[in-house]
Amino acid sequence: MTGYLERLVLRNLRRLTEAEISPAQGLTLIVGKNGQGKTTVLEGIHLLSTGRLLRAGTENDAIQLGQDGARVEGTLTGGTELAVTLRRGSRKMAYLNGLGQRRASDLIGRMPVVAFSAQDLSLVTGEPADRRMYLDLEISQVSPAYLRDLTVYKKNLKERNALLRQEEWVSDDLLATYEEAMAEAGAGLRQARAQWVTELAPLARDAYATLAPGETLHVEYLPHEEWMDAEGAREDYALNRRRDRERRISTRGPHRDDMAIEVAGVDGRKYGSQGQQRTAVIAVKMATRALMAARRGEWPLLLLDDVFSDLDAQRRACLAEWASQPGGQVILTGTEPELAGSALISAQALYWVDSGVVTRDEIRG
Ligand SMILES: Nc1ncnc2c1ncn2[C@@H]1O[C@H](COP(=O)(O)OP(=O)(O)OP(=O)(O)O)[C@@H](O)[C@H]1O
Numbered sequence: 001m002t003g004y005l006e007r008l009v010l011r012n013l014r015r016l017t018e019a020e021i022s023p024a025q026g027l028t029l030i031v032g033k034n035g036q037g038k039t040t041v042l043e044g045i046h047l048l049s050t051g052r053l054l055r056a057g058t059e060n061d062a063i064q065l066g067q068d069g070a071r072v073e074g075t076l077t078g079g080t081e082l083a084v085t086l087r088r089g090s091r092k093m094a095y096l097n098g099l100g101q102r103r104a105s106d107l108i109g110r111m112p113v114v115a116f117s118a119q120d121l122s123l124v125t126g127e128p129a130d131r132r133m134y135l136d137l138e139i140s141q142v143s144p145a146y147l148r149d150l151t152v153y154k155k156n157l158k159e160r161n162a163l164l165r166q167e168e169w170v171s172d173d174l175l176a177t178y179e180e181a182m183a184e185a186g187a188g189l190r191q192a193r194a195q196w197v198t199e200l201a202p203l204a205r206d207a208y209a210t211l212a213p214g215e216t217l218h219v220e221y222l223p224h225e226e227w228m229d230a231e232g233a234r235e236d237y238a239l240n241r242r243r244d245r246e247r248r249i250s251t252r253g254p255h256r257d258d259m260a261i262e263v264a265g266v267d268g269r270k271y272g273s274q275g276q277q278r279t280a281v282i283a284v285k286m287a288t289r290a291l292m293a294a295r296r297g298e299w300p301l302l303l304l305d306d307v308f309s310d311l312d313a314q315r316r317a318c319l320a321e322w323a324s325q326p327g328g329q330v331i332l333t334g335t336e337p338e339l340a341g342s343a344l345i346s347a348q349a350l351y352w353v354d355s356g357v358v359t360r361d362e363i364r365g
């Protein structure tokens with residue numbers, strides 16, 4: 001049991017100079033006008049659980065203008081303390097119970113989250129890299145072995161690519177040493193990704209059908225090559241050395257994998273309407289939450305940023321009902337009119353954000 005997030009403190013993160021929040025065990029709403037700091041609260045939580053911000057841009061950009069650094073602290077039930085500090089011009093640092101960690105990603109898995117924000121639309125509209133990022137982040141949160149394979153794979157890929165870029169001739173033997181590590185770790189990544197998407201697909205289909213009755217969502221893993229084991233990987237890397245030398249980069253491997261997301265039978269990226277794309281991403285995230293819960297035996301924290309915009313009334317109502325079902329901690333942001341309805345009624349905690357100041361609505365406790 002990792003427990004839920006009991007207390008969150010944010011310092012000098014964007015507009016939030018100093019904010020403290022005690023999320024409910026169920027649904028917490030964060031309400032405010034545009035630009036007041038709602039998303040920043042979720043960004044802080046995301047940073048704690050994954051070592052990464054929610055939106056694109058550098059970490060320096062998230063530090064309040066005029067300040068040297070920012071800090072986020074979280075306390076989980078059971079007393080586990082997580083913290084991340086950002087410092088201008090220096091490395092971000094992660095702490096577990098006050099102890100500095102080697103990498104910010106070392107916090108991954110301590111407080112699993114599934115997040116939906118505007119950035120996540122890239123899951124459907126973006127490049128294969130966006131979909132790989134989804135797979136890597138979500139699977140890492142439930143599988144330390146995956147995170148290890150990923151770290152090893154990336155490190156060796158980087159070194160092999162550096163060799164391929166060199167002016168001098170690099171021997172096959174030297175390339176093969178990196179390929180060996182990439183083959184072992186890469187096979188682990190492929191198998192875990194295949195398994196994940198196989199389990200995800202029916203859950204995503206059902207989630208989509210609930211939000212948009214009569215339409216179907218199809219999700220499928222698309223490995224860049226056929227191989228799924230280390231043996232196949234070794235052969236493939238060796239066979240393609242010549243081409244890799246010419247192109248000066250590793251052209252094949254799990255770092256080129258993709259995932260198909262089809263809405264109503266066609267590629268969602270090319271043909272989906274905005275609402276369909278949004279619904280598809282939400283359905284994938286809903287399914288991800290269910291899958292993570294099944295794997296870990298407890299619900300991950302769900303962060304929903306501005307989830308109601310761009311959805312029709314029926315989808316909104318359906319989503320509001322789903323977000324307020326018992327089971328797991330949910331933190332939802334929005335502007336006031338969007339949140340009217342069942343989500344607001346079932347919320348256990350309500351916070352207002354105004355000009356970077358976060359206050360609890362005392363009427364609701
Ligand atoms: N480094 C920074 N220092 C100070 N303020 C910043 C910094 N980065 C962003 N901001 C400000 O913080 C606010 C962004 O906050 P945030 O994105 O959390 O707002 P929001 O309430 O989610 O708004 P919306 O409803 O439009 O999504 C903006 O007003 C922005 O100008």
Ligand SMILES: [Mg+2]
Pocket residue numbers: 038039040305306
């Ligand atoms: Mg926002």
